[in-house]
Amino acid sequence: MSDLISVDECEQLTPEHVHDLYRRHVNRSQVSLMTSFGFGRELVERAEGAYLWTRSGRRILDFTGGVGVLNHGHNHPRILAARKRFQELRRMEVHKTYFSPYVAALGHNLAQLLPGDLNMSFFPNSGAEAVEGAVKLAYKYHRGRRHRILRADIAFHGKLLGSGSLTGAHQNFTFPGIPGVEVFPYGDLDAVRRLAGKDVYAILIEPFSASTMTACSEEFLRGLRELCDVHDIVLIFDEIYTGWGKTGSLFHFMRYPGLVPDVVTTSKSFGGGKSSISAYIAREPVFRKAYDNLGDSLMNSTSTTYYGFGEETATAVEAVNIAVEDDYPARARAIERVLAPGLERIRKTYPDTVAQVRGVGALYGIFLDGGPKLLDRVARLAPVGLARDPNFRVKLITCAVIDALYRDHGVYAYYTLNGANPLVAAPPLVVEPADVEYFLDSLDQTLGQGLLRLVTRFVKEKVAPRWGS
Numbered sequence: 282m283s284d285l286i287s288v289d290e291c292e293q294l295t296p297e298h299v300h301d302l303y304r305r306h307v308n309r310s311q312v313s314l315m316t317s318f319g320f321g322r323e324l325v326e327r328a329e330g331a332y333l334w335t336r337s338g339r340r341i342l343d344f345t346g347g348v349g350v351l352n353h354g355h356n357h358p359r360i361l362a363a364r365k366r367f368q369e370l371r372r373m374e375v376h377k378t379y380f381s382p383y384v385a386a387l388g389h390n391l392a393q394l395l396p397g398d399l400n401m402s403f404f405p406n407s408g409a410e411a412v413e414g415a416v417k418l419a420y421k422y423h424r425g426r427r428h429r430i431l432r433a434d435i436a437f438h439g440k441l442l443g444s445g446s447l448t449g450a451h452q453n454f455t456f457p458g459i460p461g462v463e464v465f466p467y468g469d470l471d472a473v474r475r476l477a478g479k480d481v482y483a484i485l486i487e488p489f490s491a492s493t494m495t496a497c498s499e500e501f502l503r504g505l506r507e508l509c510d511v512h513d514i515v516l517i518f519d520e521i522y523t524g525w526g527k528t529g530s531l532f533h534f535m536r537y538p539g540l541v542p543d544v545v546t547t548s549k550s551f552g553g554g555k556s557s558i559s560a561y562i563a564r565e566p567v568f569r570k571a572y573d574n575l576g577d578s579l580m581n582s583t584s585t586t587y588y589g590f591g592e593e594t595a596t597a598v599e600a601v602n603i604a605v606e607d608d609y610p611a612r613a614r615a616i617e618r619v620l621a622p623g624l625e626r627i628r629k630t631y632p633d634t635v636a637q638v639r640g641v642g643a644l645y646g647i648f649l650d651g652g653p654k655l656l657d658r659v660a661r662l663a664p665v666g667l668a669r670d671p672n673f674r675v676k677l678i679t680c681a682v683i684d685a686l687y688r689d690h691g692v693y694a695y696y697t698l699n700g701a702n703p704l705v706a707a708p709p710l711v712v713e714p715a716d717v718e719y720f721l722d723s724l725d726q727t728l729g730q731g732l733l734r735l736v737t738r739f740v741k742e743k744v745a746p747r748w749g750s
């Protein structure tokens with residue numbers, strides 16, 4: 282047993298050693314893919330607020346926002362203090378048959394903050410579990426007598442077998458999934474009308490799709506609500522990414538007064554950047570009809586191992602309080618006031634490069650393109666098989682820009698794997714306006730170098746060695 286690695290020794294591992302261990306024990310292809318980027322070649326020493334510091338001493342502005350997890354930024358002091366207090370007081374972690382004051386408080390707080398009778402909460406650990414919990418609730422609400430569930434063509438709801446079958450991302454392999462899933466075009470109320478009926482138990486939708494930067498109109502969402510009322514269908518809003526202020530309201534749907542889904546899901550920043558916790562919150566009558574009897578009472582809420590773990594839920598209580606006290610929706614709107622016009626300026630400066638800029642609050646997508654001529658030249662840099670895929674060419678351009686932002690400006694960004702692969706600007710809500718300006722200047726200077734130059738450099742230095750050319 283002497284060659285086990287200790288936690289202390291983890292701190293001493295070099296990037297090369299970590300890659301090697303990943304290759305042998307985690308995921309070899311991930312190493313090939315991620316070491317194409319500067320960030321795949323470095324390790325992070327520490328992270329605070331909107332910044333992280335690499336082992337090599339670089340300060341990096343994190344504009345990924347932790348892909349929705351870091352509205353509070355890295356290691357928010359109040360989140361750390363809540364966790365430290367929990368540990369110092371030796372609080373109990375596993376609440377199976379003892380009741381947890383933190384679960385009780387978290388349920389209360391959510392009911393306070395969400396509109397209408399969205400009063401009943403369930404707290405698993407991942408977004409996919411919250412989605413699947415919501416779908417099970419809807420199925421049980423109809424006592425298993427209805428067999429169809431509707432979801433949009435634009436949809437990301439997770440990667441487990443169930444949630445994966447409700448996700449619309451292009452995947453090159455199909456797993457078995459939930460039966461009876463039918464698909465409507467995002468935002469198309471007439472299409473939903475044609476599909477809705479007495480055999481549909483749920484409609485699942487992201488009011489704002491963070492993977493494609495597309496929003497449902499108010500009219501569409503209110504139309505869904507009406508349809509669901511008419512046919513007694515359970516309406517589920519997936520706000521796993523967009524909750525806790527990201528788009529400028531506490532939840533995206535809350536910008537529309539009086540609009541109340543039957544169930545809403547949340548995760549990511551719900552855990553304050555530290556805790557892996559999610560939730561679905563259901564309207565009281567819906568929850569009660571599904572599960573509120575002694576026989577079914579353990580079917581839902583106490584039935585996962587990590588449900589209601591002490592430190593996770595205590596952290597979420599603090600995360601929610603911070604989001605409200607520090608008015609995270611207002612912070613997102615303040616970020617938007619700098620980010621939106623800045624990106625628009627950049628789009629106008631580089632009309633051949635930036636096809637579109639789209640988003641809301643602190644969540645924007647920059648759709649890079651470069652026109653057919655450039656795409657054609659980019660295609661010639663890649664092996665024939667890959668070059669034929671138009672998606673691949675856009676991805677390559679976007680990756681080249683992300684790589685240059687990181688290398689030349691210390692800005693960390695990502696692109697979505699769904700839809701048209703936009704470069705995402707989604708900073709933590711604790712960034713300063715000056716940070717947003719810095720991101721905009723960095724993007725401007727990067728695009729100013731010209732896409733062809735960026736892509737050629739990226740391919741030559743980072744990618745071609747992997748193609749063996």
Ligand SMILES: Cc1ncc(COP(=O)(O)O)c(C=O)c1O
Nearest residue numbers: 407408409437438439519521522
């Ligand atoms: C809208 C939405 N739903 C569900 C999920 C799945 O969450 P998880 O990855 O925690 O399972 C995500 C994750 O990105 C998401 O953005």
